[in-house]
Amino acid sequence: MRFSLKNFRYAVRALRRRPTYAAVAIGTIGLAIAANTTMFTVFNGVILQPLPFRDADRLVTIDVRAHTGFPISLSLPNYRDWRDKNRVFESFAAGADWGMTLTGRGPAQAIYALAAVGDPFGTLGLRPHLGRLLTPEELPDHEGAPFVTVISHGFWQQHFGGQTDVLGQSLVLDDQVYTIVGVLPPDVGFPQASMDLYVPMGTLPNLPWDVRSSSFGTRGFGRLASGVSLETAREDMARVGQEVRAEAGDDTALPELRTLSEFIVGDVKTPLNLLMGAVVFVLLIAVANVGNLMLARGEDRYRELAVRGALGAAKTDVVSLLLAEAFVIAIMGGLLGAGVAYLSVEAVMGLLPAQVPALLLAQVKVSWTSLVFALGVALGAGVLFGLVPAFRMARTDLVGSLKSGARTTDQGRERLRSALVVGEVAIALVLLIASGLMLRTLDKLRNVDKGFNPESVLTASVPISKERNATREGWLGFYSELRGEAAVIPGVRSAAMTLLLPLEDRSWEMGLHPEGVPVTPETTQSVLYNVVSPEYFETLGVPIIRGRGFTSSDRQGSNLVAIIDETMAERFWPDAEPLGHQITFETDSASTPVYRTVVGVARNVRHYELTEPSRIQVYVPFEQTGVRWGMGLRIALRTSVPPSQAAGSLREVVTRLDPSVPVSRLQPLDNLVERAMGQSTSITRLLTAFGASALALAALGIFGVMSYAVTRRQREIGIRIALGAGAAEVIRWVTTRALRLTALGVMLGLVASVALTRMxxxxxxxxxxxxxxxxxxxxxxxxxxALLAAYLPARRATRVDPVVVLSEEG
Amino acid sequence: MASSNGETLIKLDGIKKVFLTDEVETHALSEIHLNINEGDYVAIAGPSGCGKTTLLSIIGLLDTPSAGSYTLAGESVANLTPAQQAYVRNRQIGFIFQAFNLIGDLTVFENVELPLTYRKMPTAERRERVMEALERVGMAHRTKHYPSQLSGGQQQRVAVARAIAGKPAILLADEPTGNLDSKNGGAVMDLLKELHKDGSTICMVTHDPRYAEHADREVHLFDGQVVQDN
Incomplete structure (x- = not known):
């Protein structure tokens, strides 16, 4: 086949002379390519691109599995032993997310730091944007590290306006003075690109450096030595785990390895694969639609093609001529698609599940790869929607087409057009069913029994300073006063302090033993442990279904009490009254278990995820705990006004009581619920958008085919009208035909949906x-x-004038 | 049968054309024997539906006979593939249609150039041939116009230029005046006459006896058979 420049020139000219046809064809394929390019750009940045670390395929994270089977974080003794005994890592590091309070630079602010140990920057292969990074010597696995910090590029821009004299400047974090020694490059960081800064773990006070059973969210990661496979590393670390367990006891946790990529990309692969599949479906519908348009346009070109044939054009000449037009449409659609993708990527990123890590989102950029993808898809689409019509048109009946006034009837072409519409309907149905299933899921999630009432509740983090937290009177006094003052803010019905809020992605677990069970590591049950003020249950709307809630008399010195949830009651005392039973998760200074009496049973609260019943949750009164929780408490206000209206007053109260306390994570509790539904919400939104596009395209396809059929069958319609058919009969005749195609498409779509929606x-x-x-x-x-799309051509059919059409040459 | 002025260009022996539609057989042409020599100007006349256009389509290799043999310039065309038929049409035959059949998206120049582009002729030679043909029909001043910007008579002149640009062995004209008024129809007939005078072989289908008389020889068809040839 020969493509001459002349063919392309003619194709461009032909399209210019038919602006509506050109706009519809280019617009249809362009928007489908835009959707595909946008999703590909996201997919490329999140899934296909390597992580922004040197030789990222050699980076692994070390998950920790407790002897009870639950995933836990890495304790520092285990970190040391695993680091020293392994034979597979080139370098090793660990870090814990650490909330800190920044003071001395305007109002106190909550910031997010990584408290690091080992060689995190060398392991990740990062280089500084400015200054230097922290060295392994500055990140020892014990107290006494230097007070130095490396700040993120974003933090540098936000707090220092990108000034290069930032090096050597000081930051007051949790009342300690840290010196800035370096700035990271933009868009990198660990575990999130949004992490504010990095400090040595050895600068933090009172860490359990030598307690193997105690951990605080630390995560290990390392770089495999060259040539070491993940499988080999897993085997070696299994050996290390068993060796350490043999030395330290059977309750020692074991390491589990996975690639850093798997850790960071995590759960977002499935939804992104799904969305990518959805846009490919939209593209297929667009291809079918443009193919249909080209077939319709081909009807107008019969005579031209016949003339070309009569003048000596071979079939390949005709096919190349028609393909040239298809390619011009495809390339222009590709350019349009790339342009729209460039403009829309940012908006689509805003619709992506919040679970997509910022580190990966930072890699999402419209690049040359996106442009090449857009044009590649365009050319592929051009072949698809151009080739079949081209070969069909090349079979033009020369004699018939050259006759004066002749309209060639080709049942094959009509069948092909109908088949394309059936295919469009089937694909659209699959997409619409997928979005329908997600909408129903969202509805179920909205109505799931969460165990609490998130409406009209304002929450905030209010961590106090280290000094104030140093004494029981200090932290308890501040929070009692804060709760009391917050409770009288106009519009506030009740106020409570709590260690944990549901669905905040934050937890505290303790090992629990019921009465009569020996307190040994083997018999420990890990449960969610929450410290709350008496007003918690009322404020969060958690019903107490048996016994009582906490009262102001549950204070230090009085009987130690606890409230359990329904799950615990059923599991521990299935056939007995749980109230009055004893449980323990604490020991006194002589390591003797301290027992609490169960005084109430609360409704189960979905703490981790909306979709799964929570693990057992046990509540302990605020004033009956020996631990100083002041650095991590939350305040919750139930309001009779929109929660945001109370936000300003809460800030004022906190600042008045202690200006060094930052108010952060200030948000309605509803936000946490919305965030928990975030993945379902964003997938539903995008799938619904793609489904709606598919529906619109399919409707356009039905409209086009029926319009064409009406035009082609004017004479037949004229005869029917002449023989007495009324408007209703004509409309029924046209719409029945459309419904027949739709029914076939729906049947095919239902079969395809049964096969595909299981994904x-x-x-x-x-x-x-x-x-x-x-x-x-x-x-x-x-x-x-479909009926609606067919109705317009059907209406037009009723206006056929039998006198006119029957007098025309047949 | 008319006398020959030159070598036999077209020789039809026992040509039949039968159309099969459902279970009905329609005999469009029966036992046609016809010779056309180089330099002839033949008019094929007859009433509507007598098979004139079918005969012209077979002569022009747009259609194939059901039976009989057809020799063009001494070569049998019976076993030509569609691609070979296209090749022969392009080089040996020039078509003039009743409905002009100019391509609306192409300019006058490009329409006339079209058959030459299928010959992969060098651009300069193509241009020379196109201009020569347009000058011959008096349309050289309208090269950049589109067909829709021309009158019917002008369009047919351009169609004639397209037919003669490739210097074919024979011009086949199917009711060339059918879509024209008498004045423009007369002008086109004059043009064909001039072309014939200059040596072109012409085979024209017409149902109008006035135009048939312009030819040197009239072949009358009736019900698919030659009933008169003089």
Whole structure:
């Protein structure tokens, strides 16, 4: 086949002379390519691109599995032993997310730091943007590290305006003075690009450096030595784990390795694969639509093609001519798509699940790869929507087409056009069913029994200074006063202090023993442990279903009490009254277990995820705990006004009581629920958008085919009208034909949906992938839209004048 | 049968054309024997539906006979592939249609150039041939116009230029005046006459006896058979 420049020139000219056809064809394929390019750009940045670390494929994280089977974080003794005994790592490091308070630079601010030990920067292969990074010597596995810090590029911009004299300047963090020694490059960091700064773990006070059973969110990671496979490393670390367990006891946790990429990309692969698949479906529908348009345009070109044939054009000449037009449409669509993608990537990123890490989002940029992808897809689409019509048109009946006034009828072409519409309907149905299933999931999630009432509750983090937290009177006094003053803010109905808020992605677990069970590591049950003020249950709307809530008389010196949840009551005392039973998770100074009496049973609260019942949660009164929780407490206010209206007053109260306390994470409790539904919400939004596009394209396809059929069959319609058919009969005749195509498409779509929607099952909640309600509603909805799309041509058919069309040459 | 002025260009022996639609056989042409020599100007006349256009389509290799043999310039065309038929059409045959059949998206120049582009002729030679043909029909001043900007008579002149630009062995004209008024129809007939005078071989289908008389020889068809040839 020969493509001459002349063919392309003619194609451009032909499109310019038919601006509506050109706009519809280029616009349709362009928007589909835009959706594909946008999603590819996201997919490329998040999934395909290597992490922004040197030789990222050699980086692994070390997860920790407790002897009870639960995942826990890394204790410092285990860190030391695993680091020293392994034979597979070139370098090793660990870090814990650490909330700190920045003072001395305006109002106190909460900032997010990584408290590091070992060689994190060398392990990740990072280089400084300015100054230097922290060395292994500055990050020892014991107290006494130098007070130095490396700040992120974002923090540098925000707090120092990008000034290069930042090196050597000081930051007051948790009342300690740290010296800035370096700045990281933009968009990198660990575990999040949004981490503010990095400090030596050895500068933090009172860490359990030598307690093997105690950890505080530390995560280990390392760089495998050259040539070491992940499998080999896993085997070696299993050996190390067993050796340490043999030395330190059977309750020692074991290491588990996974790639850093797997750790960071995590759960976002499935939704992104799904969305990528959805846009490919949209593209297929667009290709079918443009193919249909080209077939329709081909009808107008019969005579031209016949003339070319009569003048000596071979079939390959005709095919190359028609393909040239397809390619011009495709390339222009590709350029349009790339342009729209460039403008829309940022907006789509805003719709992505919050679970997509910022580190990966920072890699999402429209690049040459995106442009090449757009043009590659465009050319592929051009071949698809150009080739079949081109070969069909090349079979033009020369004699018939050259006759004066002849309109060639080709049943094959009509069947092909109908088949394309059937395909469009089927694909659109699959997408709409997928979005229908997600919408139903979202509805189920919204209505799930969370165990608490998130409406009209304002929450905030209010960590006090280290000094104030140093004494029981200090932290308890401040929070009692804060709670009391917050409770009288106008519009506030109740105020409570709590260690944990549901769905905040933050937890505290303790080992629990019920009465009668020996307190040994083997019998420990890890449970969620929450410290709350008496007003907690009222403020968060957690019902007490048996016994009582906490009161002001549950104070230091009085009987130690606890409230458990329904799950614990059923599991521990299935056939007995739980109230009055004893439980322990604490020891006194002589290591003797301290027992508490169960005085109430609260409704189960979904703490970790909305979709899964929470682990057992035990509540302890605020004033009956020996631990100083002042650096991590939250305040919750139930309001009779919109929660945001109380935010300003809360800030004022906190600042008045202690200006060094930063108020952060100030948000309605509803936000946490919305965030927990974030993945489902964003997938639903995007799938619904793609489904709506598919529906619109399919409707356009039905409209086009029916319009064409009406034009082609004017004579037949004229005869029917002449023989007495009324408008209703004509409309029924046209719409029945459309419905027949739609029914076929719906049937195919239903079969395809049964096969494909099972890929969604991991994202659905209390909805089966073949939910009959969704299948039925979507099918009926699609049929209604098809009917509507066919109605306009049907109306036009009723206006056919039999006198005019029957007098024309047949 | 008319007398020959030159070598036999077209020789049809026992040509039949049968159309099969559902279970009905329609005999469009029956036992056609016809010779056309170089330099002839033949008019094929007859009433509507007598098979004139079918015969012209077979002569122009747009259609194939159901039976009989057809020799063009001494070569049988019976076993030509579609690509070979296209090749022969491009080099040996020039078509003039009743409906002009100019391509609306191409300029006058490009329409006339079209058959030459399929010959992969060098650009300069192509241009020379196109201008020569347009000058011959008096349309050289309209090269950049589109067909829709021309009158019917002008369009047919351009169509004639397209037919003669490739210097074919024979011009086949199917009711060339059918879509024209009498004045423009007369002008086109004059043009064909001039072309014939200059040596072109012409085979024209017409149902109008006035125009058939312009030819040197009239072949009358009726019900698919030659009923008169003089």
């Amino acid at each position: 969604l099952s991991g994202l659905l909640y209390e909805v089966t992938p073949i939910d009959p309600v969704v299948f039925a509603i979507v099918s009926a909805g699609l049929a209604s839209v």
